[in-house]
Amino acid sequence: MLELRPNCEHCNKPLPPAAQDARICSYECTFCAECVDTILGNVCPNCGGGFVPRPVRPANNWKSDNFLGKDPASTVVKHRPVDAQAHARFAESIRAIAPEAR
Numbered sequence: 001m002l003e004l005r006p007n008c009e010h011c012n013k014p015l016p017p018a019a020q021d022a023r024i025c026s027y028e029c030t031f032c033a034e035c036v037d038t039i040l041g042n043v044c045p046n047c048g049g050g051f052v053p054r055p056v057r058p059a060n061n062w063k064s065d066n067f068l069g070k071d072p073a074s075t076v077v078k079h080r081p082v083d084a085q086a087h088a089r090f091a092e093s094i095r096a097i098a099p100e101a102r
Contacts, residue, residue, distance in 0.1 A: 004057060004073035005030040010039060010082050015054075017073040022054035030054065030078070042099065043091035045082045050099020 004017050013032045015022040021033040025044040036051045061067045
């Protein structure tokens with residue numbers, strides 16, 4: 001089950017379950033689109049992978065109990081601001097490689 005984390009790990013911006021600007025990597029690291037675009041350069045600081053828009057879990061029980069009421073979003077805040085200079089050094093060698101080829 002995809003963990004819907006409640007905030008951007010870098011800037012701590014709230015990212016509720018229906019947030020259209022939530023981005024995740026394959027390990028579910030969660031950042032806002034602004035941080036992904038302006039600070040991270042589409043390179044996850046935790047694994048080196050790329051980011052995609054986080055899916056929105058339905059708020060209503062349309063079918064088979066697959067909805068937020070049964071599988072709620074996480075309330076555990078992970079606020080780990082990224083050191084921009086250290087991340088730039090880390091990402092420099094892999095940023096030019098497409099995420100699917102990293």
